[in-house]
Amino acid sequence: MSTLLLATTVRVPVLSYGTEDVRWAAVRARDAKADGHFVYGVRTTGVYCRPSAASRLPRRENIEFFDSAEAAEAAGYRASQRLAADRTAASAQRARLVAQACRHIEQAESPPALDELADGAGLSPWHFHRVFKAETGLTPKAYADAARARRLRDELLGSATVTDAIYDAGFNASSRFYEQSDALLGMSPRDWRGGGANTRIRFAVGQCSLGAILVAQSVRGICAISLGDDADQLVRDLQDRFPKAELTGAEPEFDELVASVVGFVEQPSLGLDLPLDVRGTAFQQRVWQALQQIPAGETATYSEIAERIGSPKAVRAVGQACGANLLAVAIPCHRVVRRGGDLSGYRWGIDRKRALLLRERSGC
Numbered sequence: 001m002s003t004l005l006l007a008t009t010v011r012v013p014v015l016s017y018g019t020e021d022v023r024w025a026a027v028r029a030r031d032a033k034a035d036g037h038f039v040y041g042v043r044t045t046g047v048y049c050r051p052s053a054a055s056r057l058p059r060r061e062n063i064e065f066f067d068s069a070e071a072a073e074a075a076g077y078r079a080s081q082r083l084a085a086d087r088t089a090a091s092a093q094r095a096r097l098v099a100q101a102c103r104h105i106e107q108a109e110s111p112p113a114l115d116e117l118a119d120g121a122g123l124s125p126w127h128f129h130r131v132f133k134a135e136t137g138l139t140p141k142a143y144a145d146a147a148r149a150r151r152l153r154d155e156l157l158g159s160a161t162v163t164d165a166i167y168d169a170g171f172n173a174s175s176r177f178y179e180q181s182d183a184l185l186g187m188s189p190r191d192w193r194g195g196g197a198n199t200r201i202r203f204a205v206g207q208c209s210l211g212a213i214l215v216a217q218s219v220r221g222i223c224a225i226s227l228g229d230d231a232d233q234l235v236r237d238l239q240d241r242f243p244k245a246e247l248t249g250a251e252p253e254f255d256e257l258v259a260s261v262v263g264f265v266e267q268p269s270l271g272l273d274l275p276l277d278v279r280g281t282a283f284q285q286r287v288w289q290a291l292q293q294i295p296a297g298e299t300a301t302y303s304e305i306a307e308r309i310g311s312p313k314a315v316r317a318v319g320q321a322c323g324a325n326l327l328a329v330a331i332p333c334h335r336v337v338r339r340g341g342d343l344s345g346y347r348w349g350i351d352r353k354r355a356l357l358l359r360e361r362s363g364c
Contacts, residue, residue, distance in 0.1 A: 017034055017037045017038055020065055023038055023051070023065050024060060024063070026051045027040055027057070027063070028057065030051065030052045030053070030054065031051050031052060032051075032052040034050075034051035035050045035051055037051075038051065038065055038066060038067055039051075039065075039066050039069055039072050040064065040065050040066070041063070041064050041065075041072050041075065041077040042058045042063060043062045043063070043064065044058070044062050045058075046076070046077055046078060047077060047078055047079065047080045048066065048069065048072035048073075048077040048078070048079060048080065048083070049080045049082075049083060050083060053080065053082065053083070054082075055080065055082070069083075094131050094135055095135060095310075097121045097122075097123075097131065098121075098131065098132055098135040100120070100121070101117050101120065101121060101128075101132060101140070102143065104117065104120060105117070105140070105143060105144050105147055111141070111144040111145075114128070114129060114140055114141075117132075117140055128140075134310065135310045138285070138286065146285065194244055195243055195244040196242045196244045196245035197244040197245070198246075199218060199219075199242070199244075199246065200218075200219070200245070200246045200248060201216050201217065201218050201223060201238075201242055201245045201246065201247050201248070202216065202217050202248050202251055202254055203216035203217070203224070203235070203238060203247060204249060204254045204255065204258045205231045205234060205235065205249075205258075206258045206259070206261075206262050207262075208262045208265045209355070210227055210265060210348075210352045210355055211227060211228060211352070212228050212229065212230065212231040212234055213225070213227050213234075213261065213262060213265065213328075214227075214228075214231070214234040214235065214238060215254075215257060215258045216238055216247075217254070217257065218245075222327065222330065223326075224238060224241065224326050224327070225261060225327045225328045225329060225330055226238070226326070226328060226348070227328050227347075227348035227349070227352055235249070241326075261329065261330075264329055264330075265329055265356070283314075283317065283321065284321040284324055286309045286311075287305060287309060287318055287321035287322065288325060288331045289309075290305050290308045290309050291305070291322070291325075291331050291333055291335065291336065292331060293308075294332060294335040294336075296332075296335075296360040297360045298335065299335050299336065299337045299357065300335065300336055300337075301336070301337060301338065301339050302315045302318045302319050302322075302336055302338070302339075302344075303315050305318045305336060306318045318336075319344070322336055323345065323347060328347070328348055329356070332356075333346070333347075334346060334352075334353040334356045334357060335357070335360075343357075
């Protein structure tokens with residue numbers, strides 16, 4: 001590792017290629033040492049290349065320099081075919097390394113250290129951490145925590161005792177587990193095994209321009225936001241979702257929370273700052289995080305969301321994650337549309353999805 005870090009330190013600094021004359025000289029020499037320090041765009045073709053590109057040397061007056069590929073793309077240039085192929089190959093290699101690390105995390109008896117994961121990928125810990133987060137949307141620790149939480153829930157269903165489940169899920173000490181149990185389960189492990197027994201959930205039903213709206217809150221935060229035509233059906237759905245929990249409704253102090261959600265539905269520009277009790281797989285969390293980054297008034301396609309979370313082939317899985325979202329409006333799955341802008345399925349009805357989008361686009 002020290003050798004790689006030394007090589008990075010000794011490499012010619014960016015300032016050595018800080019002037020256009022020096023950069024032009026590097027392009028003419030096809031200087032591979034300049035790669036990574038800048039790129040050049042060719043006005044006549046609309047592409048950008050690395051300094052060492054073996055393509056035909058363009059005329060100087062047709063070239064402009066950029067500090068990064070991102071800057072070139074922002075100016076309207078596209079990557080040359082060779083550069084795009086190299087980037088695709090590098091991306092595939094990163095994906096393979098990260099997939100290997102994910103399998104290692106999921107199969108390990110206890111969460112592996114960052115140094116161990118980085119060594120397996122042949123990267124420095126800092127570089128591995130950066131690559132892993134770029135590919136998955138999560139840090140290695142966050143992925144390990146999600147994997148262990150999923151294993152814990154499985155073990156609680158099959159193990160003879162809670163203690164067995166704790167150790168089988170990879171916790172070295174029960175005390176360490178109990179420090180994290182609320183974050184992992186939202187309730188005690190015994191209550192979780194009992195289907196939500198001894199868990200109190202407050203809820204209330206209000207009305208908005210889109211119909212009835214139900215908001216429910218556990219000790220961890222908001223656990224459901226639902227829209228529908230029938231308020232009674234929304235309550236029955238909540239009971240089915242948490243069959244052994246203690247459901248408490250019509251508390252006066254809860255009205256403010258419902259009002260804040262209704263206010264967001266009516267005027268999205270107000271924003272929504274609520275503690276969200278979001279449970280799901282690591283993939284669902286990545287999708288839901290991406291949904292929350294879509295600005296009000298804008299939309300994204302399922303394939304665009306798949307691209308943003310680093311899983312371009314997982315378009316169908318993105319759709320399933322949108323369908324699994326229980327937090328209407330707070331996690332704005334209504335802003336995801338089909339290619340071409342057509343509206344697709346929405347848990348709370350296509351008409352409500354259309355109304356939400358129209359309201360957001362009008363700036364209400």
